[in-house]
Amino acid sequence: MKPASTLSIVVPAFNEAATIHRILDRVKAVELIGNLQKEILIINDCSTDDTEGAIDRYVRQNPDLNIRYHRHPQNLGKGAALHTGIRLATGEYLIIQDADLEYDPREYNELLQPILDGFADVVYGSRFQGSKPHRILFFWHTLGNKFLTTLSNAFNNLNLTDMETCYKLFRTRQLQSLVLREQRFGFEPEVTAKISRIPGIRIYEVGISYYGRTYQEGKKIGWRDGFRAIYCILKYGM
Known part of the structure; x- marks a missing residue:
């Protein structure tokens, strides 16, 4: 019998003590x-709140769950956390899961299906297509996302939403074959540009739900990250 494959779920966390146990329950x-x-x-x-304590308590309460924990000695950014998780991953497949509650792990299977069916190598979950629930939040944030996606598409010859x-x-x-450099939110345009250049790569999209949070609720990405994303699209898309 063929041994079971593994999905590596990479969870970058910075000051998520209030939600980390809830997202782990959902996973x-x-x-x-x-x-x-x-x-x-x-x-x-390198969280400054009780994220580490919350994770430690959760691991001790769930000894049968396959959790691997790593702590950066200094705050390096979300991209750097993802680099560490990608390097440590041993599963055949890998998905990124933020430690907040904006994305629903119950939708993993919808992203997995095109890969397991043999059609895809990469699957993006789109917040802008499909009939699933989406929290209504920021006009300019949404407009910025669509602008960055369009610019990325133009440089990488894609039609992502x-x-x-x-x-x-x-x-x-x-x-893991990619050399990724962006330490913060520039990870998204960089990995998109570099993965799209792998010969024969098959990229798919599926619609997902989105339970966004406000800045008061802990959202961290800001306008400076948007300008960095533009820079990264130009840098890695050339």
């Missing part, structure tokens, strides 16, 4: 299609 509850097992890699990017989405599912070895 734990998911039953993956294809008999896939779960490897959860939590990368604590949501380049900036958190939910990106990869074949792990393909992702």
Whole structure:
């Protein structure tokens, strides 16, 4: 019998003590299609709140859950946390999961399906297509996302609707073959540009739900990150 494959779930976390246990509960509850097992890699990017304590308590309360924990000795940024998680991943497939509650792990299987069916190598979860629920929040933030996606598409010859989405599912070895440099939110345009240049790569999109949060609720991305994203699209898309 062929051994079960594994989905590596990379969770970058910075000051998410209030929600980290809730998102881990949701990840734990998911039953993956294809008999896939779960490897959860939590990368604590030197949080200044009780994120580490919350993770430690959760691990002790769930000893059967395959959780691997790594803490950065200094705050390096979300992209750097993802680099660490990608490097440590051992699963055949890898998905990115933010530690907040904006994305629903119950939708992993919808992203996995095109890969397991043999059609895709990479699947993006789009917040801008499909009939799933989407929280109504910021006009300019949404407009900025669409502008960045269009600009990225133009440089990379793609037709994505949501380049900036958190939910990106990869074949792990393909992702690990890339040299990724962006330490913060520039990760999204950089990985999109570089993954699109792998010969024969098949990129798909599926619609997902989005339970966005406000800045008062802990959202971290800002206008400076938008300008950095433009820079990264130009830099890596040339």
